[in-house]
Amino acid sequence: MAAVTAEGNGNRFVVIAVETSQQLPFNDPGKECGRIAFSGAQVRGGIEMVAAPHIDGAQTLGVHRVLQALVDGSARTGELYDYSAQFGYYQVNVIANPLVIPNQPVAPVDVQRAATCWSRRWPRSGVDSGR
Numbered sequence: 318m319a320a321v322t323a324e325g326n327g328n329r330f331v332v333i334a335v336e337t338s339q340q341l342p343f344n345d346p347g348k349e350c351g352r353i354a355f356s357g358a359q360v361r362g363g364i365e366m367v368a369a370p371h372i373d374g375a376q377t378l379g380v381h382r383v384l385q386a387l388v389d390g391s392a393r394t395g396e397l398y399d400y401s402a403q404f405g406y407y408q409v410n411v412i413a414n415p416l417v418i419p420n421q422p423v424a425p426v427d428v429q430r431a432a433t434c435w436s437r438r439w440p441r442s443g444v445d446s447g448r
Contacts, residue, residue, distance in 0.1 A: 324416060327424025330431060331412045341403050343376040360386045367398065370432050375404040379432065398431050 320333045352365040362384040369379035383396045397414035413431035415423045 326427065327416050327418065327421075328427050328430075329414055329416055330434065332409065332434065333412075334407065334409045337406050337408070340405055341408055343378075343403050345376075345378070360384065367428075368432075369400050369402075372402055372404070375402045377402045396426065398426055398428055400432055
């Protein structure tokens, strides 16, 4: 496993790459679960599938999550984008979220950067995993 983080322009990006001992099954939520919303007394939010870049030989998925919680009478909102790609014995996840900086407005997440930062570095078809 390897991981790296980067922050800039009001965003945080976390990239995690994993090599497994077995091929991973792809967990496709399907169109009927492409958007889910929930609410409760102190929390509400939603999860929706978003477009992920195509990578030859890999299965990709993009997810956007928004969560709003009531804390001390004030609504606090958090969001993140998660792009994942599976390629045989490998999985790479890119998580992007805005930084919360005191006395500054929250910057929008640079989804273009998040969605493409791993697609340029992904192993190409025919890579021998040594298995």
